[in-house]
Amino acid sequence: MAKTILHTADSRGKADHGWLKSYHTFSFASYHHPDRTHFGALRVLNDDRVDGGQGFGEHPHNNMEIISIPLKGELKHRDNMGNAGFIKPGEIQVMSAGTGIYHSEFNNNPNEATEFLQIWVLPNKRNVEPRYDQAKINYREQPNQLEQILSPSAEDQGVWIHQNAWFHIGLLEKGNSTEYTLKDPANNGVYIFVLNGSVRVGNQILDKRDGYGLWQTERFTLEATANAEILLMEVPMEI
Known part of the structure; x- marks a missing residue:
C-alpha cells in the first residue's frame, strides 16, 4: 500500500522581505521545520513572488540541481558561465551548480510582479562541470495529459539533471483524469504540487498550492475536481 x-x-x-514574498514547502533559510527538510531528493520547493524592478543579486550555489519554472512575468538571468537572457511562463530553466556557479535573477518590469517556482534537487554526482539550459513547456496547448519537462537524459524530452528524476506538468479540465506510472517505482516517489484548481488522488482532495507525496506505489490517478494545473516531481526516496 x-x-x-x-x-x-x-x-x-x-x-x-518586502520586495520578495516566498512560501517554503520545505525548510529553507530562516524557516526550519524538523519534519519538513526534504521529500527524498527533492530538497527545496519555493513559491516566490518578486516585486517589479527587484531581484536576487549575484550569489553562489554548488552541488545542487536548480530548476526554475516561471508562472507570471519574466525573470532576467545572468551567470558566470556567460549565460544571459530571460525566462518566462511556458519555459523551464535548469542549472547544474556542480563545482560552483554565481548567478543573479531580476524582474526587469517595474510595474508587474514576477511569480516563479524555485526547486532544488540533490544530485547523484558531485562536483560536476556547471551547466545551464532552458526549454519550452507546451502543456496548456494539450490539456488533459501530462507533459514531461525534466528527466535524467539529455536525449529525452525537456531539460535534464544529474539525478534519476522526472518532472511532468499538466492542465486537467474539470471531470477529466489521467494516470501516472512511476519510471522507477522500486526507488522513487512522486511529489504532487497543485499550481491552480483542485484534484483528487485516491481519497485525498488537493487544492491550490497543496503538496502531496506518494511512494511505495507503481501508479496513481489524478482526477480534476475543478480545472487544475499540476506539477509532478518523481525523485529517488533514498539520499
Missing part, C-alpha cells in the same frame, strides 16, 4: 504525506498550502513556511 502506498505511503503518503500531505502538506497543505497554509502549512508552508513564509518569508516576507
Whole structure:
C-alpha cells in the first residue's frame, strides 16, 4: 500500500522581505521545520513572488540541481558561465551548480510582479562541470495529459539533471483524469504540487498550492475536481 504525506498550502513556511514574498514547502533559510527538510531528493520547493524592478543579486550555489519554472512575468538571468537572457511562463530553466556557479535573477518590469517556482534537487554526482539550459513547456496547448519537462537524459524530452528524476506538468479540465506510472517505482516517489484548481488522488482532495507525496506505489490517478494545473516531481526516496 502506498505511503503518503500531505502538506497543505497554509502549512508552508513564509518569508516576507518586502520586495520578495516566498512560501517554503520545505525548510529553507530562516524557516526550519524538523519534519519538513526534504521529500527524498527533492530538497527545496519555493513559491516566490518578486516585486517589479527587484531581484536576487549575484550569489553562489554548488552541488545542487536548480530548476526554475516561471508562472507570471519574466525573470532576467545572468551567470558566470556567460549565460544571459530571460525566462518566462511556458519555459523551464535548469542549472547544474556542480563545482560552483554565481548567478543573479531580476524582474526587469517595474510595474508587474514576477511569480516563479524555485526547486532544488540533490544530485547523484558531485562536483560536476556547471551547466545551464532552458526549454519550452507546451502543456496548456494539450490539456488533459501530462507533459514531461525534466528527466535524467539529455536525449529525452525537456531539460535534464544529474539525478534519476522526472518532472511532468499538466492542465486537467474539470471531470477529466489521467494516470501516472512511476519510471522507477522500486526507488522513487512522486511529489504532487497543485499550481491552480483542485484534484483528487485516491481519497485525498488537493487544492491550490497543496503538496502531496506518494511512494511505495507503481501508479496513481489524478482526477480534476475543478480545472487544475499540476506539477509532478518523481525523485529517488533514498539520499
